[in-house]
Amino acid sequence: MDYLVRTSRIPDLWRFLLITFAALVCAGITASLGFWQLGRAAQKQEIFDTMARQQALAPWGNAELASQVPAVSQILSDSKRKELLHRPAQLQGQWLPEQTVFLENRQMQGKVGFYVLTPFRLAAPHEGTVIIVQRGWAPRNFMDRMVLPPVHTPAGLLTIEGRLEAPPSKLMELEGENGGADPDGKKSRIRQNADIAQWAQQSSLPLLALSLVETSDGAASQGLLRDWPQINAGVQKHYGYAFQWFGLSVLVVLLYVWFQLVRRFYLPRRAAHPAAPR
Structure with missing residues (x-):
């Protein structure tokens, strides 16, 4: 009987490990994409600041x-x-x-x-x-x-x-x-x-x-229009993308914690050992 119980738990263990691995990979990728967007924002801000400094120089x-x-x-x-x-x-x-x-x-x-x-x-x-x-x-x-x-x-x-x-x-x-x-x-x-x-x-x-x-x-x-395009840093877009990627990363972690830890271990244990009445 003990052998049958142990062998029945093996698929559940592998499923848990695979889900854990997938959650770690997904959270890592989304977090790295968020940091990449922050890096892009920093690069564009540096370019914009350089342009602003150049335009402020004496002609x-x-x-x-x-x-x-x-x-x-x-x-x-x-x-x-x-x-x-x-x-x-x-x-x-x-x-x-x-x-x-x-x-x-x-x-x-x-x-x-x-x-x-x-x-x-x-x-x-x-x-x-x-x-x-x-x-x-x-x-x-x-x-x-x-x-x-x-x-x-x-x-x-x-x-x-x-x-x-x-x-x-x-x-x-x-x-x-x-x-x-x-x-x-x-x-x-x-x-x-x-x-x-x-x-x-x-x-x-x-x-x-x-x-x-x-x-x-x-x-x-001389009658020509000179409304040249104004170049801006455009960093707000990258900050928005970074927020989305970080939010997705946090969501993956929260879902993993709830479904794979809280519901899998904490709630069954609490149901099996209810608090004693006072």
């Missing part, structure tokens, strides 16, 4: 820009890029309107249109330096997609303000599309993407490796 002028930002033909290391990105600048020079490019399928305030890019040549003695300026957004003509929006480009020496950024993000394009400029003025200036290296090669302009996102407003906007 560079022509001399600093020409000496610090390498040409597109030179190698721009990751450390140097982090040092330069988001830095404010106030530049004096003149537009090269014949080299203006319109990047299509770009959105601003929920509308589809063009990003307008124009090279900006620095004033003397730095006239050998040219930077691509993301001037703003203009609506497109949906009746005729080849019609360009009117963009006023003032001539002569002027001052612009902005911040150093990477070139506009690339969209998917058909193979063989031209990503450079249009120096001869005979082809459409509408582009899906802008490749600064190719642009420099086609136009023979000494372009810098980074672009300038113009932030001038008022009359200096």
Whole structure:
């Protein structure tokens, strides 16, 4: 009889061990995912803080820009890029309107249109330096997609303000599309993407490796919209995910304790040995 009792308990023991193992694995995985989300939040917060510190720096002028930002033909290391990105600048020079490019399928305030890019040549003695300026957004003509929006480009020496950024993000394009400029003025200036290296090669302009996102407003906007996307840390989303994963981990532990410990051991023992009446 004792042998039969012991053998009948073996499946229950294995079931208990398997459930315990599964609960430990599930709780460990969900907890680790929660800590991973906290790590992602810390990384994004660090990036955001770095951007905020860069944007709070004193703006560079022509001399600093020409000496610090390498040409597109030179190698721009990751450390140097982090040092330069988001830095404010106030530049004096003149537009090269014949080299203006319109990047299509770009959105601003929920509308589809063009990003307008124009090279900006620095004033003397730095006239050998040219930077691509993301001037703003203009609506497109949906009746005729080849019609360009009117963009006023003032001539002569002027001052612009902005911040150093990477070139506009690339969209998917058909193979063989031209990503450079249009120096001869005979082809459409509408582009899906802008490749600064190719642009420099086609136009023979000494372009810098980074672009300038113009932030001038008022009359200096030339009718272009400059409601550029505001980058935020976005850590609240990761904190929410972390809370969910930690909550699931705690739920697994509580369910295990109740069903595998309390109901399995404590309640039967308490029922078998009721408290003596006083």
